[in-house]
Amino acid sequence: MRRTRLRLSDLLIYLVLGIMALIVVAPIFLMLMTSLKGNLQFMKQPLALPDGIHLEGYISVFTEHNFLRYVGNSLFVTLISLSVSLVFSVLLAYALSRYRGKWVTRLYFYFLMGMIIPIRLGVLFLNDLLNRMGLLDSLWGLVCIYTAMSIPFAMFILTGYIKMVPAEIDESATIDGCGTGRIITHIILPLIRPAIATVAIYNFMPIWNDVYFPLVFIFDQSKKTFMLHVTMFFGQYSKDYNLIFSALSFAALVSLIFYAFGSKQLIKGLTAGALKG
């Protein structure tokens, strides 16, 4: 649609979008402002801009409260779960898109189910299972859960993409003496790189942001994930607004910065592949 001049209806649309953007941005802006404000000013003028830059909260978060240690725990869990689930899902998606038959379709739906079933409904048996495996109160226990949780979406997106790669390419590679492993690593992987990026960004968020499983399965203070640490931190220091909002801002900024870098790929992948089987 090409437009030569701004019409009244367009102005109204901008007005609606602008108000909505304000509603979305204002709370985040308020959080960042509060994190830079001294507690005294916060009590007196909760909505005003900070009268000076108070970084005490941020400094305390990193020095006294050791946030980076928990960021490390979360990175460990997130990166391992993401990598393992990606490797497993690429193999799975390759099989599901190159083989035919009733069992292939059944398997596809078996995995697809996991996209909408909340894994937390099985938390009581998981508790038992991890306990027996000696993985209760262990970051590796979380890795198992998050890997399983990430497979369905990865399978869904990757199967759709691999199907678009013509099977004739694999066939000629086979004639040239390539095995399945080489076909996947040398032919398929380079072609589906954008899909892998979409999956990695999409699956990163629920793992990084999860509080539920750490809350239920992690007891040892030193093994807390970052979000669990922020949750407990909030309960402890909820009256020290400068400190608490420094912690919240830092946690939110990590996600938002990650999103700022990945959003283009994510949105492209989601809006393109959302309904393709």
Place this chain on the structure above:
Amino acid sequence: MKRSRSSFLALVAPAFVVYTAFMLVPLIASLGLSFYEWSGYGAKNFVGARNFLRLFSDANYSTRFWNALGNNTYFFVITMLIQNVTALVLAVLLERGLKGSNLFRTIFFAPSTISVVIVGYLWLLIYNPIWGALNKVLGLIGINMKNFAWLGNEGTALTAVAVANAWQYIGIPMMLFISGINTIPEEQYEAVSVDGGGEWHKFCYVTLPNLKPILFIVSTMTFVGNFSSFEIIYAMEGTLGAPNYATDTLGTFFYRTAFGARTGSPPEMGMGAAIAAVMTLIIGVGVVAWLRFNAAGRDD
């Protein structure tokens, strides 16, 4: 080309084992646990359907159960109205090809990338009766809500939580609606124009009917998400679903019952499993509907 069965199995096996062991088996085995009584440690006693009988008829549990179920239903309806209707409007406005649409789209999606608990705590501050931004802003536009505790009042608490939740997730249904609108052929709109129909007609007779599948997906996702929600209530109102259980949902009720030791009362894993089983049944309806829909789409 011949493909061997064994290489198919080798490709599928790793994902199958992990997914089955940590997702499907726990889901089904947890249902079985609802027929036992135990505290999480030591022996399990088989008690048949007693946990379910108590859940539905013992006033200690049934009052909380029906209350939570009602709250979940209300939460779902409010989310459909606030979050999904707004998301649909935004998607339609963003797909008119106006300049800056991409930027707006990116902004609207941003909160869904932040952790639920962070969003919960942030809105706790906004709703604060004394320092909260909401009452201050309402005061500025002449609505006097000074010292009104949105989260402390039984009549407003659940709606306030639902608004915070909708604020965070509006971008996800919006994105799905956008992907749906993108697939609508331009000719259908032109046909309405030729017949002299305006924007409203285009929306009612072209956009909306074409979006039926997406509306279905969005409703199912909202249904499943709301009936398994926990963190937003945990962050804003605690595991007791304050005030006076006004925001208590199946998720918080389950957590309290199954992992009670951490909130003061002893854990009752068997009862917890019974609550989880009922949740699974309710959510299962949504999952089956969603799967049937996907199966129908694949036959085309």
